Amino acid sequence: MAKITEIKKLKRLYSVKFDEQIEDADGELLDKIYVTEDTIVKFMLSKGLDIDAAKAQKIIKFSDYSRGKNLAIYYISFKMRSRGEVAKYLTEHEIPETNIPQILTELEQIGLINDEKLVENFLEVRISGGQNGPYNLRQKLQKKEIDPDLVSEKLQQFYDSDKQLEAAIKLAEKQVRAKSARLPLKQLKIKIAQSLVGKGFSYETASNAVESLELEPDEENEQELLETEAEKAYTRLSKRYEGYDLKNRVSQTLGRKGFDWSAISDVLRDYDF
DSSP states (O other): OEEEEEEEEOSSSEEEEEEEEEEOTTSOEEEEEEEOHHHHHHTTOOTTOEEOHHHHHHHHHHHHHHHHHHHHHHHHTTSOOOHHHHHHHHHHTTOOTTTHHHHHHHHHHTTSOOHHHHHHHHHHHHHHHTOOOHHHHHHHHHTTTOOHHHHHHHHHHHSOHHHHHHHHHHHHHHHHHHHTTTSOHHHHHHHHHHHHHHTTOOHHHHHHHHHHTOOOOOHHHHHHHHHHHHHHHHHHHTTTOOHHHHHHHHHHHHHHTTOOHHHHHHHHTTSOO
16 A cells, blocks of 8 residues: 655646555556546545555556547647547557547547548548649548548549549649640640649549640740750750751650651751751
8 A cells, every 4th residue: 555645736747656666557666657637636636645556557547548538639629630640649649559449439429530520621622722633632631541431432422523624624724824835735735634643633534634625736836936945955965966866866855845746847957967
């Protein structure tokens, strides 16, 4: 039997000292334990109270649970968290694994953890922003330790193929406004499709979005772009190559930029190879 000799309030916990060592559930001998305020109240701990080993173990077990619950509520207070995120956070803060399921269940019962609502809110905001395709959204949600099946269900519900295409088209239109004056049509289409895939849309959705724009080449602008790029390529490559090799390398460079081969041949007639 040990007697409490001091209860001292710390930043978040209370230290409880005993006049002799007591044994915890793991057989470790302790002359001091750290408990939450809830624990002080529940067990009516006070200076001079006698505590045997069995009661000490109950106090420690409840305090671990109480500390875990308080930590979880603190973590959730900043923003919505998934069940998996909270479990990971508690594990990182050394809350015993045996306490975590009970803490999570209780927080779910009072609505502080709700994975379904979290996913719905996340998708509503991100989809309305129109900047992400379904693959990116799926990855972001899976990083939140959310059940993949729940993610798939909600993506299907909130972001069907028609909505994906609509979002992809809007993004493609922005790309056209930003890049059409700087790229030939062929290269413009490729760049837009690549950008959409990079944002998480499927290749099929990206291609359909680009084709739905029904873009037509601006022949005058494309000619100016071709002449500018040809001059740049010739100036750069002529420092190392000459003759047929130089002409071939300039042609290949312009072809990779999306210019028409016949147009390339025409503009290169003005160069001395």
